[in-house]
Amino acid sequence: NSEKLSSARFAEATDAFVEIFTASVDFDKRMAQQDIQGSIAHATMLGKIGILTESERDAIIDGLQQIGIEIEQGQFNWSVKQEDVHMNIEARLTDMIGIAGKKLHTGRSRNDQVATDIRLYLRDEIKRIRAELTRLQNALLNLAECEADTIMPGFTHLQVAQPITFGHHLMAWFEMLKRDNERLADCLKRINIMPLGAAALAGTSYPIDRHMTAQLLQFAEPSANSLDSVSDRDFAIEFCAAGSLIMMHLSRFSEELVLWSSAQFDFIDIPDAFCTGSSIMPQKKNPDVPELVRGKSGRVTGHLMSLLMLMKSQPLAYNKDNQEDKEPLFDTADTLINCLRAFADMVPRLSAKKDNMYRAAKQGFATATDLADYLVRKGLAFRDAHEIVGRAVRLGVETERDLSELTLTELQQFSDCIDEDVFNVLTLEGSVAARKHIGGTAPDTVREAISKARAELSGN
Ligand code: ARG
Numbered sequence: 118n119s120e121k122l123s124s125a126r127f128a129e130a131t132d133a134f135v136e137i138f139t140a141s142v143d144f145d146k147r148m149a150q151q152d153i154q155g156s157i158a159h160a161t162m163l164g165k166i167g168i169l170t171e172s173e174r175d176a177i178i179d180g181l182q183q184i185g186i187e188i189e190q191g192q193f194n195w196s197v198k199q200e201d202v203h204m205n206i207e208a209r210l211t212d213m214i215g216i217a218g219k220k221l222h223t224g225r226s227r228n229d230q231v232a233t234d235i236r237l238y239l240r241d242e243i244k245r246i247r248a249e250l251t252r253l254q255n256a257l258l259n260l261a262e263c264e265a266d267t268i269m270p271g272f273t274h275l276q277v278a279q280p281i282t283f284g285h286h287l288m289a290w291f292e293m294l295k296r297d298n299e300r301l302a303d304c305l306k307r308i309n310i311m312p313l314g315a316a317a318l319a320g321t322s323y324p325i326d327r328h329m330t331a332q333l334l335q336f337a338e339p340s341a342n343s344l345d346s347v348s349d350r351d352f353a354i355e356f357c358a359a360g361s362l363i364m365m366h367l368s369r370f371s372e373e374l375v376l377w378s379s380a381q382f383d384f385i386d387i388p389d390a391f392c393t394g395s396s397i398m399p400q401k402k403n404p405d406v407p408e409l410v411r412g413k414s415g416r417v418t419g420h421l422m423s424l425l426m427l428m429k430s431q432p433l434a435y436n437k438d439n440q441e442d443k444e445p446l447f448d449t450a451d452t453l454i455n456c457l458r459a460f461a462d463m464v465p466r467l468s469a470k471k472d473n474m475y476r477a478a479k480q481g482f483a484t485a486t487d488l489a490d491y492l493v494r495k496g497l498a499f500r501d502a503h504e505i506v507g508r509a510v511r512l513g514v515e516t517e518r519d520l521s522e523l524t525l526t527e528l529q530q531f532s533d534c535i536d537e538d539v540f541n542v543l544t545l546e547g548s549v550a551a552r553k554h555i556g557g558t559a560p561d562t563v564r565e566a567i568s569k570a571r572a573e574l575s576g577n
Contacts, residue, residue, distance in 0.1 A: 141440050142195055145202040146188075147447060151237035152202050152230070153185045158333035159225055159313060162326050168224065173217040180214040181206070201440075202234075203227045224325050226317035228347040228435040233313045235446070237334065239356055240308055242450040243301050249457035250298050250363070254291055254574055256464040261287040262567050266560045268545045269384065269474035270483055277481025280545045283469050285558040288566055293366040295570070300359040308352045311336035315343035318434035348434040350424065350442050357421040360449045364414035367456055371407035374467075378404050383473045388466040391459075406463055410456045417452050420445035478545050479519055482510050487542040487551070488520060495534035505531045519543075 131139075157178050164174030184206055187193040199205040204227075211218030264283040271281035311334060314320065314327040320343045327339035340346040377384035387404050395401035423445045431438055485506050492502035509531050513520055520528075521543040528535045541547050553559035556566075 136200075137197055139200065139437070140197045141201045141443065142197060142199065142205055144447065145231075145234075145440075145443050146195055146205070147202075147443075148234040148238045149188045149193075149202050149206065150185060151234045151241070152206055153181045154237060155230060155233045155313065155334065156206070156221060157181050158330050160221055161333055162330045163220075163223060163323075165329060166324050166326055168323060169217070169220055173220060176214045176217045177210065177221055180210045180218065183213065184209055201227070201231075203230050224316065224321040224323040225313065226315075226347070228317050229312045229315040229343075231439075232315070232347055233311060233334070235350075235353060235442070236308050236310070236312070236336075239353065239446075239450075240305065242454075243305050243308070243356070246360075246450065246453050246457065247298060247301055249454055249461055250294060250301070251574065252461040253457055253464060254294050254298065254570075256461055257287050257291045257294070258567055258571055258574070260464060260467065261285075261291065261563065264469055265563045265567070267469050267471050267474060268478050268549060269469075270478040270481060271558070277477070277483050279486055280478045280483045280548045281558040282549055282560055282563055283471075283474060284560070284563045284567070288563060288570070290366070290370055291570060294363075295574075297359065297363045297366060300362065301356075304352070304355045304359050306337070307355065309335075309337045310352075311339045312346035314339060315346035318344055318347055344434045348431065348436075348439070350428055350439060353442055353446050354421065354424045354428065357417070357424055357446065357449050360453050361414075361418045361421045363453060364410075364417040364456065367460060368411045368414035370460070371411035374407040375404050375411070382477070384470055384477070386468045386470065387463070388468075391463045391466070406459050410459065413452050413456055417449050420449045475545070479521075482513060482520055484520055484543050484545065484548045485510055487548045488539070490551075491539060491542045492532060492534055497532070497534060 160169060160174050160177040160181070163169040164171060169177070184193065187209075193205075193209070195205055196208075199208050207218065207221060210221060261284040264287060265285075267283040268280055269283050269286065270277040271279050271286070311327065311331040313330050313334075314325050331337075331339045374385065374387060376382050378387050387406070389402065391404075391406045392402045393405045395403065424442060427438060427441050488509065489499065489502040489506045492505060493499050497505070509520060509523065509528060512527065513523060521540060525535070525537060525539070528539060542551070549558050549560065551559070553562050555562070
């Protein structure tokens, strides 16, 4: 069965290089099981409406299942001559069961077939990606719980800003991933629509039952417009956009892990199992996993751009351009799973160097805002308080002391509203504990946020 597809139309054979150039089987064979799944549903429906006899239908389904096993066991003979996954499977089916195999493609085109396969494929991948994402979210919750009281500096402009808890910082990562997870779930709603029945572009003259096929394939419903069904790939772009956001988040997360594990910060320890050494410098322990994840974020965003550019000028309906959608899409799914998996394995094993974090929070006048707020409580306007504390900080900078290390008399020279009780607000513990409204960094508030998040996540 090595004849040219629709060969009767052509006066000459396909150019040998063009045959290879236009083939997609090398990569789209990845959707073989989804292709078989779709074909089985299609054949079942054709049987019900009387286009196939029961025995033809059964022969097709048995044959397809057999082919599924051959592929799984690596015994399937893929051929570039058959162009893509769809033609390879159909040709093998006909070799296997004869004339009934030639009837499978009744009322269908590769255009609606491939759109269906991609949707089935993405549905499977999203399930796996969400499972890894959820595992990472759980890891963050567990770590945040252990570190709810751990004080560290919070940064803006990468300069020490105010004290926070490490648990609070970890929960910030959790929130981002939570939205990412929701985005995937939402994207799935638009993926889970069935194009089969659109045929090449206009639908088919056979009395097909699209609701039946949709139900067999567990799609929410058949698509509403045949032209749109075979030509748009916005669902795939949406998936890559959601994937790019995940990778953007993981990249920021990575950047912090890289910084924090450096000797200059020394806030955390990344377990040896997730680091590698240097071929020349014997002392090195490099944070390869976060660095690589940070790097891979660029590649996923690149795939998003590829797909947007691929689609932007295509006239309706299907064009061969669309064959270019698969490699970026597959690589996006693979990269997401691998990066999330590495993070979900690594995060439970991160350890906080609490003393170093605490010491760093004591530097950089992290409680300056607390002193201003203290003055406001004593009756000053915030802008005046801001000015007064600025002067106190300057004395601290000049004499190389934190605000809490200035004496009461020294502080009082800036404002006579300052009393002995000022030292309560100048401590790191007092500063974080005071931020106890919803969304604040106080240890008890963080613990509440964790238990709320845990309940929501287990209901996912
Ligand atoms: N391999 C093709 C793709 O990936 C399948 C659809 C081809 N349809 C066509 N009329 N050439 O898009």
